[in-house]
Amino acid sequence: EAGVVQSPRYKIIEKKQPVAFWCNPISGHNTLYWYLQNLGQGPELLIRYENEEAVDDSQLPKDRFSAERLKGVDSTLKIQPAELGDSAVYLCASSSGASAAYEQYFGPGTRLTVT
Amino acid sequence: GESVGLHLPTLSVQEGDNSIINCAYSNSASDYFIWYKQESGKGPQFIIDIRSNMDKRQGQRVTVLLNKTVKHLSLQIAATQPGDSAVYFCAENNAGNMLTFGGGTRLMVKP
Numbered sequence: 001e002a003g004v005v006q007s008p009r010y011k012i013i014e015k016k017q018p019v020a021f022w023c024n025p026i027s028g029h030n031t032l033y034w035y036l037q038n039l040g041q042g043p044e045l046l047i048r049y050e051n052e053e054a055v056d057d058s059q060l061p062k063d064r065f066s067a068e069r070l071k072g073v074d075s076t077l078k079i080q081p082a083e084l085g086d087s088a089v090y091l092c093a094s095s096s097g098a099s100a101a102y103e104q105y106f107g108p109g110t111r112l113t114v115t
Numbered sequence: 116g117e118s119v120g121l122h123l124p125t126l127s128v129q130e131g132d133n134s135i136i137n138c139a140y141s142n143s144a145s146d147y148f149i150w151y152k153q154e155s156g157k158g159p160q161f162i163i164d165i166r167s168n169m170d171k172r173q174g175q176r177v178t179v180l181l182n183k184t185v186k187h188l189s190l191q192i193a194a195t196q197p198g199d200s201a202v203y204f205c206a207e208n209n210a211g212n213m214l215t216f217g218g219g220t221r222l223m224v225k226p
Contacts, residue, residue: 004158040123040218040219041123041216041218041219042204042206042216042217042218042219043159043204043216044216045213045214048212048213056212056213091158091159093158098212099212100147100208100212100213100214101147101164101208103161104161104214105161106157106158106159106160107158108156108157108158109157109158
């Protein structure tokens with residue numbers, strides 16, 4: 001079974017440019033998460049989806065970040081405009097249930113470098 | 116605010132020895148804890164979990180211990196192998212469906 005797929009794996013952009021990350025969760029997983037991971041730190045939740053509904057986006061900086069999961073399957077996370085401090089790894093995860101007790105399967109992440 | 120507290124130390128062990136990775140948490144309301152392993156260039160991978168009504172849980176070569184009195188969680192890896200080299204994170208579920216991750220410990224296994 002294929003795991004969580006993310007693309008691109010690496011992205012280098014100049015500040016003030018837009019960038020988008022794509023995630024395809026494990027088939028059948030209704031819950032999808034986007035995390036941000038800074039170097040040497042644990043992942044921090046940005047947004048959680050139940051099917052196509054964003055049920056927890058309190059940590060998403062809404063002035064520049066947006067996300068969508070239109071058909072309740074794959075998802076896109078966008079930053080516009082990017083800032084230097086956005087350089088990090090953006091992880092996508094999915095699980096088969098809504099509770100945190102359901103195992104979250106992580107993708108390999110997209111490493112973003114903003115110059 | 117309350118958080119899982121863990122700076123990023125490095126633990127270096129000899130192959131075949133046992134490893135112990137520690138994690139302190141501050142939220143006494145947390146009811147579920149997970150250990151993740153993250154290899155370079157990969158996302159975190161689930162290792163083992165434990166609920167707050169337990170104080171010990173064993174898996175294959177791994178054991179998680181939970182001490183609620185001092186809010187401490189540990190991961191023990193028996194007969195550590197080179198493939199165990201990675202960064203290990205503990206995470207707690209303290210707010211419904213949200214996991215809060217600690218900062219990670221790097222485990223280096225010397226052959």
